[in-house]
Amino acid sequence: MKASCCVDFHQLPLTQMLLGESFHPGGVKLTHNLALQTLINRNSIVLDIAAGKCTSAHYVADNFGATVFALDLGLDHLRHGKDENTRFNRDKMHFIQGDAEHLPIASNSIDVVLCECALCTFDDRDSALTEIYRVLKPRGYIAISDVFLNERLPVELNIELNRWLCISGAYNAIRNQDIIAQGGFYQLRFRDVSASLLETIHTIEKKLTVPDPALSALIHQQTQLQAQQQQSGWQHGIPRRLAHFIYDGGAGYYTLTARKPG
Numbered sequence: 001m002k003a004s005c006c007v008d009f010h011q012l013p014l015t016q017m018l019l020g021e022s023f024h025p026g027g028v029k030l031t032h033n034l035a036l037q038t039l040i041n042r043n044s045i046v047l048d049i050a051a052g053k054c055t056s057a058h059y060v061a062d063n064f065g066a067t068v069f070a071l072d073l074g075l076d077h078l079r080h081g082k083d084e085n086t087r088f089n090r091d092k093m094h095f096i097q098g099d100a101e102h103l104p105i106a107s108n109s110i111d112v113v114l115c116e117c118a119l120c121t122f123d124d125r126d127s128a129l130t131e132i133y134r135v136l137k138p139r140g141y142i143a144i145s146d147v148f149l150n151e152r153l154p155v156e157l158n159i160e161l162n163r164w165l166c167i168s169g170a171y172n173a174i175r176n177q178d179i180i181a182q183g184g185f186y187q188l189r190f191r192d193v194s195a196s197l198l199e200t201i202h203t204i205e206k207k208l209t210v211p212d213p214a215l216s217a218l219i220h221q222q223t224q225l226q227a228q229q230q231q232s233g234w235q236h237g238i239p240r241r242l243a244h245f246i247y248d249g250g251a252g253y254y255t256l257t258a259r260k261p262g
Contacts, residue, residue, distance in 0.1 A: 024117035026196035031056040037257045038141035040064045044111040050118035061092040071096045101127040105135040112141045119146045120170035129183040138262020148173045151250040185258035194252035205239035
């Protein structure tokens with residue numbers, strides 16, 4: 001299951017304002033690259049796990065013609081996805097409230113499983129990968145983008161990032177590849193795309209440094225919800241410290257594609 005703290009937090013207006021529509025570094029450009037690598041086309045059946053506001057799911061359906069099942073625990077996310085569906089091919093999009101560790105999908109029925117910036121937040125990654133393997137057709141693809149941590153997060157970053165992004169449990173770059181291989185997948189293709197993560201951080205920092213009454217009001221509202229007296233650390237240098245941590249090799253962002261044997 002995706003951590004409930006992340007599901008709830010990602011549905012808040014403040015999080016949506018700072019992270020944007022896609023909720024993951026690289027946005028639909030990175031999604032486009034994953035779709036190309038996994039040969040998605042108008043005959044493909046795609047499952048987007050932890051689909052968020054369904055931005056990637058809509059993009060794949062609209063630009064590649066695939067049939068897409070968008071799965072998320074958050075009802076608000078799925079409602080947003082359904083509302084946006086008026087702009088796209090209705091017949092190609094399907095919305096499911098569900099759990100990555102217990103996928104309500106038939107075995108051997110999916111061509112590509114897409115999982116963007118979510119795997120490290122699952123309570124039981126092994127169970128999620130077992131389920132992904134089960135629902136994929138023989139020679140089907142898994143396509144992942146996610147955070148990796150090569151070093152333990154400094155205390156001040158760990159507190160803020162775990163509260164905001166739930167990434168303190170992320171693995172290092174090598175272990176992320178190992179768990180996919182151990183899950184039975186082959187033809188692994190790993191790419192370091194940390195520049196996308198840095199771009200996201202710089203965008204957040206810019207939004208926080210430019211005076212914006214609406215953003216300030218949302219930050220005040222969020223800190224009240226968290227019963228804190230001070231404003232979020234994201235207004236007090238967290239983005240810059242995180243960027244330096246990434247530059248020094250402590251963390252990064254990756255994409256990975258692999259196939260189920262068949």
